[in-house]
Amino acid sequence: NAGVMQNPRHLVRRRGQEARLRCSPMKGHSHVYWYRQLPEEGLKFMVYLQKENIIDESGMPKERFSAEFPKEGPSILRIQQVVRGDSAAYFCASSPQNSGNTIYFGEGSWLTVV
Amino acid sequence: DAKTTQPNSMESNEEEPVHLPCNHSTISGTDYIHWYRQLPSQGPEYVIHGLTSNVNNRMASLAIAEDRKSSTLILHRATLRDAAVYYCIRGLHTDKLIFGTGTRLQVFP
Numbered sequence: 239n240a241g242v243m244q245n246p247r248h249l250v251r252r253r254g255q256e257a258r259l260r261c262s263p264m265k266g267h268s269h270v271y272w273y274r275q276l277p278e279e280g281l282k283f284m285v286y287l288q289k290e291n292i293i294d295e296s297g298m299p300k301e302r303f304s305a306e307f308p309k310e311g312p313s314i315l316r317i318q319q320v321v322r323g324d325s326a327a328y329f330c331a332s333s334p335q336n337s338g339n340t341i342y343f344g345e346g347s348w349l350t351v352v
Numbered sequence: 353d354a355k356t357t358q359p360n361s362m363e364s365n366e367e368e369p370v371h372l373p374c375n376h377s378t379i380s381g382t383d384y385i386h387w388y389r390q391l392p393s394q395g396p397e398y399v400i401h402g403l404t405s406n407v408n409n410r411m412a413s414l415a416i417a418e419d420r421k422s423s424t425l426i427l428h429r430a431t432l433r434d435a436a437v438y439y440c441i442r443g444l445h446t447d448k449l450i451f452g453t454g455t456r457l458q459v460f461p
Contacts, residue, residue: 242395271448271449273451280451280452280453280454281390281396281439281451282451283448283449283450283451286448294448329395329396331395331396340386340398340401341398341449342398343388343395343396343397343398344395345394345395346394346395
């Protein structure tokens with residue numbers, strides 16, 4: 239049973255470009271979460287999604303960031319017009335359902351904005 | 353607000369037991385206590401979780417105080433591979449874990 243798969247593992251973008259990070263949850267998991275970890279800082283919750291629904295986006299920056307989890311395919315975290323401050327590790331996690339279930343993290347996607 | 357308090361760092365020698373404390377004095381009756389750890393350049397890894405009773409698994413043991421205001425993660429025999437940042441998290445719903453700064457565990461040979 240494959241774990242949470244994230245790609246790309248490393249991504250370099252110039253300022254102003256778009257970054258797309260993909261996350262395939264574990265088999266049988268219908269809930270996806272995105273976290274961001276800035277250099278030398280802790281993990282910050284960004285967004286929680288179920289298939290075709292955003293459940294909680296209280297941690298998402300108001301502009302340039304969006305997330306989706308379509309009926310088919312991986313969850314996508316999209317960052318438009320990237321700036322240097324977006325350089326971070328972005329972690330995806332999944333769980334089979336909410337309330338009482340452990341969430342499992344992927345290995346992360348490291349975004350570097352130059 | 354992580355709502356848990358952990359020491360910034362701890363040290364241990366290999367093969368010795370490690371007790372990582374966590375205070376969660378404002379925990380509610382339905383909050384679970386979760387522990388994750390993060391090795392350098394890796395994603396967080398689930399360690400253990402519990403509600404009221406002590407819990408054991410192949411990785412660790414979780415001792416929860418009777419009043420649930422604190423808990424202790426116990427690594428029975430530390431190895432070099434256990435060097436990581438350990439996060440204690442309380443959560444009403446595990447669908448939104450709020451991570452604090454954790455405890456950085458160093459293990460010496």
